[in-house]
Amino acid sequence: MSAYKNKIFQTTSFLSKSNSSYIEEMYEKFCNSPDDVPDSWRQYFDGITDNHDIAKKEISGVSWAPKKMKLSSDIDPDVYEKFIPQNLTYSVEQKIKKENPTSSTLDIESSTKDSVRAIMMIRAYRIRGHLNADLDPLQLIQKEYASELDPKTYGFSEDDFNKKIFLDEVLGLKYATLKEILEILNRTYCSNIGFEFMHMTDPNEKSWIQSRIEGKDKEIHFTERGKKAILNRLIEAEGFEKYLAKKYVGTKRFGLDGCESLIPAMEQIIKRGGALGCKEVKIGMPHRGRLNILTNVIQKPLKKIFKEFAGDPGIASGGVSGDVKYHLGASANREFDGNLVHVSLTANPSHLEAVNPVVLGQTRAKQDYHKDKERNKVIPILLHGDAAFAGQGIVAECFAMSGLTGHNIGGTIHIIVNNQIGFTTQPEFSRSSPYPSEVAKMVQAPIFHVNGDDPEAVTYCAKVATEFRQEFKRDVVIDIFCYRKFGHNEGDEPSFTQPIMYKKIKDQVSTLEKYGKKLIKEGTLTEQDFEEQKKDYQKKLDEEFEASKNYKSNEYDWFTGVWSKFTSELGQDRRGVTGIDIEKIKSLGRKLNSIPTNFKAHKTISRIFENRIKMLDTGKDFDWAMAETLALGSISDEGYGVRLVGQDSVRGTFSHRHAGINDQVTGQRYFPIQNLSANQGKVEIIDSLLSEMGVLGFEYGYSLTDPDTLVLWEAQFGDFANGAQVIFDQFISSGEKKWTRASGLVLLLPHGYEGQGPEHSSARIERYLQACAQENIQVVNCTTPANYFHALRRQIHRPFRKPLVIFTPKSLLRHKRCISEIEDFTKDNSFHRVLSDKAEYKKYNMIPLEKDEKIERVILCSGKIYYDIVDAREKLKANKVQIVRIEQLYPFPAKTLARHLSRFSNAKKFVWCQEEPQNMGCWNHVERYIARTLDYLKAKSKKVIYTGRSPSASPATGYLKKHLAQQQEIVTKAITI
Numbered sequence: 001m002s003a004y005k006n007k008i009f010q011t012t013s014f015l016s017k018s019n020s021s022y023i024e025e026m027y028e029k030f031c032n033s034p035d036d037v038p039d040s041w042r043q044y045f046d047g048i049t050d051n052h053d054i055a056k057k058e059i060s061g062v063s064w065a066p067k068k069m070k071l072s073s074d075i076d077p078d079v080y081e082k083f084i085p086q087n088l089t090y091s092v093e094q095k096i097k098k099e100n101p102t103s104s105t106l107d108i109e110s111s112t113k114d115s116v117r118a119i120m121m122i123r124a125y126r127i128r129g130h131l132n133a134d135l136d137p138l139q140l141i142q143k144e145y146a147s148e149l150d151p152k153t154y155g156f157s158e159d160d161f162n163k164k165i166f167l168d169e170v171l172g173l174k175y176a177t178l179k180e181i182l183e184i185l186n187r188t189y190c191s192n193i194g195f196e197f198m199h200m201t202d203p204n205e206k207s208w209i210q211s212r213i214e215g216k217d218k219e220i221h222f223t224e225r226g227k228k229a230i231l232n233r234l235i236e237a238e239g240f241e242k243y244l245a246k247k248y249v250g251t252k253r254f255g256l257d258g259c260e261s262l263i264p265a266m267e268q269i270i271k272r273g274g275a276l277g278c279k280e281v282k283i284g285m286p287h288r289g290r291l292n293i294l295t296n297v298i299q300k301p302l303k304k305i306f307k308e309f310a311g312d313p314g315i316a317s318g319g320v321s322g323d324v325k326y327h328l329g330a331s332a333n334r335e336f337d338g339n340l341v342h343v344s345l346t347a348n349p350s351h352l353e354a355v356n357p358v359v360l361g362q363t364r365a366k367q368d369y370h371k372d373k374e375r376n377k378v379i380p381i382l383l384h385g386d387a388a389f390a391g392q393g394i395v396a397e398c399f400a401m402s403g404l405t406g407h408n409i410g411g412t413i414h415i416i417v418n419n420q421i422g423f424t425t426q427p428e429f430s431r432s433s434p435y436p437s438e439v440a441k442m443v444q445a446p447i448f449h450v451n452g453d454d455p456e457a458v459t460y461c462a463k464v465a466t467e468f469r470q471e472f473k474r475d476v477v478i479d480i481f482c483y484r485k486f487g488h489n490e491g492d493e494p495s496f497t498q499p500i501m502y503k504k505i506k507d508q509v510s511t512l513e514k515y516g517k518k519l520i521k522e523g524t525l526t527e528q529d530f531e532e533q534k535k536d537y538q539k540k541l542d543e544e545f546e547a548s549k550n551y552k553s554n555e556y557d558w559f560t561g562v563w564s565k566f567t568s569e570l571g572q573d574r575r576g577v578t579g580i581d582i583e584k585i586k587s588l589g590r591k592l593n594s595i596p597t598n599f600k601a602h603k604t605i606s607r608i609f610e611n612r613i614k615m616l617d618t619g620k621d622f623d624w625a626m627a628e629t630l631a632l633g634s635i636s637d638e639g640y641g642v643r644l645v646g647q648d649s650v651r652g653t654f655s656h657r658h659a660g661i662n663d664q665v666t667g668q669r670y671f672p673i674q675n676l677s678a679n680q681g682k683v684e685i686i687d688s689l690l691s692e693m694g695v696l697g698f699e700y701g702y703s704l705t706d707p708d709t710l711v712l713w714e715a716q717f718g719d720f721a722n723g724a725q726v727i728f729d730q731f732i733s734s735g736e737k738k739w740t741r742a743s744g745l746v747l748l749l750p751h752g753y754e755g756q757g758p759e760h761s762s763a764r765i766e767r768y769l770q771a772c773a774q775e776n777i778q779v780v781n782c783t784t785p786a787n788y789f790h791a792l793r794r795q796i797h798r799p800f801r802k803p804l805v806i807f808t809p810k811s812l813l814r815h816k817r818c819i820s821e822i823e824d825f826t827k828d829n830s831f832h833r834v835l836s837d838k839a840e841y842k843k844y845n846m847i848p849l850e851k852d853e854k855i856e857r858v859i860l861c862s863g864k865i866y867y868d869i870v871d872a873r874e875k876l877k878a879n880k881v882q883i884v885r886i887e888q889l890y891p892f893p894a895k896t897l898a899r900h901l902s903r904f905s906n907a908k909k910f911v912w913c914q915e916e917p918q919n920m921g922c923w924n925h926v927e928r929y930i931a932r933t934l935d936y937l938k939a940k941s942k943k944v945i946y947t948g949r950s951p952s953a954s955p956a957t958g959y960l961k962k963h964l965a966q967q968q969e970i971v972t973k974a975i976t977i
């Protein structure tokens with residue numbers, strides 16, 4: 001019985017809960033005593049239960065279906081509005097009675113049954129129609145016949161085909177024959193487009209799609225001009241690839257051949273988007289068809305592309321390392337019907353899908369720049385391969401971000417170039433779902449599967465998708481079923497692995513030829529027109545090819561627009577003026593730590609804020625959090641934007657920041673930093689979703705677009721940042737050299753050995769230092785709040801932008817000696833790349849150190865261990881030991897270090913001390929720099945002695961006692977070795 005019941009639940013899931021339970025009740029009655037239910041219901045249940053195959057199928061379900069069918073409680077607006085939800089049959093009956101007052105009771109009962117069955121069938125088509133759609137241009141997919149789409153399943157027979165059925169405007173019709181209904185349903189849901197949208201729970205969105213695609217007059221219709229435009233785009237798409245294949249035989253281009261319909265679809269999005277208020281389109285895409293998009297959508301000059309194919313960028317100078325041609329970005333203005341749209345393609349690495357969050361971050365920054373609160377003006381388009389979309393986790397991370405306050409960008413239009421293969425791997429090995437698009441359902445995005453060999457259908461999907469995005473500001477997916485004409489790249493032999501598929505592909509007539517023939521047949525153009533258009537484009541290609549031979553571009557599209565005030569700046573002194581006026585510190589500090597009257601802050605938070613005010617009053621004991629809020633607050637006060645994003649960053653993982661405070665009665669959140677002045681820059685402090693790669697990529701994207709906002713990403717603990725390693729390696733550390741795009745992104749990575757075990761100790765300093773070269777990034781490890789303050793302010797106040805990695809402290813947030821004084825923040829001060837011991841240790845009653853020339857040992861270190869060494873030195877009364885902190889690890893401050901070390905001309909030992917194991921931390925990076933400095937100084941000893949943990953596979957011990965013993969041993973050794 002349960003199988004039948006499942007079937008009923010499923011086919012009736014459009015009903016409200018009460019209706020469903022009514023049917024359930026009926027069915028229960030029917031099972032126990034069939035004679036007790038009205039005839040109409042009995043026949044209906046009989047009709048369903050007779051079909052044992054269906055019943056069996058529903059027990060196991062298709063592989064991707066949830067194992068247990070749940071009763072859907074959603075409300076189909078059509079049904080909800082058109083029928084009284086309490087009792088569907090009754091309601092239909094009443095309506096039919098009203099329409100046909102003279103009909104007999106029997107007739108009305110029969111009509112009612114027909115209406116209910118028809119509506120159930122319509123519902124089934126909306127849900128499952130895509131399974132019977134004609135999607136595969138190769139027609140290799142064995143379509144599974146969905147019996148729910150068979151009218152017989154609902155008790156209809158051949159005799160019913162011409163029967164007039166009351167629909168009450170469902171499908172936009174009051175009455176229709178079964179034949180008409182099936183015609184509409186098959187055309188809408190089972191032709192060259194398979195719509196998947198019934199998973200969406202928002203009734204408005206669902207009914208919007210229904211009304212956009214269903215009905216008698218909703219056939220796909222393009223004007224003659226529209227058809228010719230589509231044809232033209234196909235001529236260019238196909239002609240371009242064929243030309244490259246001819247001129248550069250076997251050269252990698254990752255051709256679009258087999259998915260040429262993508263080009264008119266992209267054009268349609270820009271055109272329709274432009275008409276609906278879009279001013280900018282941001283595109284992220286992989287290798288496949290990239291060159292085609294560059295030339296035919298972004299309109300990158302053909303001669304430039306040909307030049308790059310010849311292995312020459314055609315650029316006079318630049319000092320960049322460059323990237324392969326199918327990774328490069330570009331931008332241009334496009335005009336459609338008088339609407340100007342700026343279109344840009346973001347450069348990307350090989351790592352498939354990694355560019356997605358970057359594009360989204362760029363989009364958000366652009367929307368902020370345009371003050372586009374509605375998120376109407378900037379549309380992101382992400383293109384995907386079928387295998388990558390299904391396989392890469394970052395895709396899900398981006399969907400997860402799509403609806404969040406801190407990362408919403410008003411919806412992305414996704415296009416999957418579904419060539420039904422990934423390199424050599426077939427879908428059954430690359431995904432566990434019928435389509436590559438399943439992951440999009442996590443945000444209930446509508447999905448349009450479409451046959452790539454029907455360019456009108458593809459263009460139509462692009463149009464509806466754009467309208468949906470602009471209307472609802474949500475993600476939407478177009479899944480273009482197509483094929484890959486050649487191997488993965490043009491040197492590959494695809495028949496090694498897919499002999500059947502490629503036999504079929506070999507004989508496949510191209511989309512262009514099929515469409516050309518169609519238009520000729522319907523009289524839109526003549527054969528001669530068609531041939532001439534193709535020839536014209538060939539001529540253009542030939543001319544551009546010739547022109548490419550002498551093509552030289554002096555223009556570097558670097559530092560233009562909002563970036564024009566910046567330079568690439570190498571080898572410059574990086575101190576800068578970052579201190580602020582003492583009065584300003586006091587007034588800002590007060591605002592940053594005031595709680596509005598009537599706001600019921602938690603009493604501990606009030607105390608923390610009061611304590612910060614005390615720092616301002618006394619000018620002493622400024623801690624880390626105070627330094628940070630002063631830095632960010634002053635940056636905003638100067639008109640720059642601030643965007644700090646991370647997991648639990650508002651409060652701060654270590655409960656120190658409290659950038660936003662919560663009213664204990666109302667729960668309302670208040671950010672003092674957002675309430676400084678009317679002219680301050682925008683401040684966003686955001687608790688992010690629990691993702692690293694997605695969020696870091698997003699923030700990097702934001703920083704690429706907006707150099708006037710200080711963008712900071714904070715890892716919960718530094719080690720978690722390795723989940724975002726691709727973003728660091730492929731974008732942050734190398735992006736400027738590869739693609740001439742600068743970023744001033746700041747990474748805050750909590751680091752420090754405090755006995756918390758292998759996973760909460762190390763931010764893996766060594767990884768970042770290993771990536772350092774050509775002044776690509778800056779790496780700092782500050783030991784004082786003031787130095788942190790200056791590092792942050794320096795980042796926004798210089799005429800260049802470079803990513804900044806800061807290893808941030810944990811225990812130092814509350815360390816009694818890790819404090820600064822108000823003077824340290826003022827104009828007399830700036831960021832110190834190297835710090836020696838401070839005389840002020842006298843104030844802690846510590847032993848006075850010997851004069852510089854009597855110093856026998858210099859311990860060099862970086863970060864928190866400095867305070868541990870100071871304690872050990874005090875304990876051992878080692879007053880001939882100086883400690884020098886390297887606060888900036890890269891670019892390595894060799895000159896400054898030499899200046900510091902030159903003070904200790906009689907020192908015989910130079911020791912490097914770190915708390916990380918020897919194969920980790922700074923050692924491998926600093927050793928050669930320090931040795932070189934000692935050599936330069938002609939120091940008494942030119943060798944640096946290592947003290948620290950022994951090499952280790954795991955970053956830290958999990959046992960606190962062991963940790964403490966190790967820590968003690970390290971610092972003692974540093975002083976005594």
Ligand SMILES: Cc1ncc(C[n+]2csc(CCOP(=O)(O)OP(=O)(O)O)c2C)c(N)n1
Nearest residue numbers: 288350351352385386387388419421422423
């Ligand atoms: C993260 C990542 N892993 C592996 C690869 C190597 N690779 C390049 S293309 C490709 C197949 C991609 O298939 P699909 O996403 O379907 O795109 P198509 O080439 O078919 O257009 C693979 C595995 C890569 N580029 N990036």
Ligand SMILES: [Mg+2]
Nearest residue numbers: 386419421422
């Ligand atoms: Mg593929």
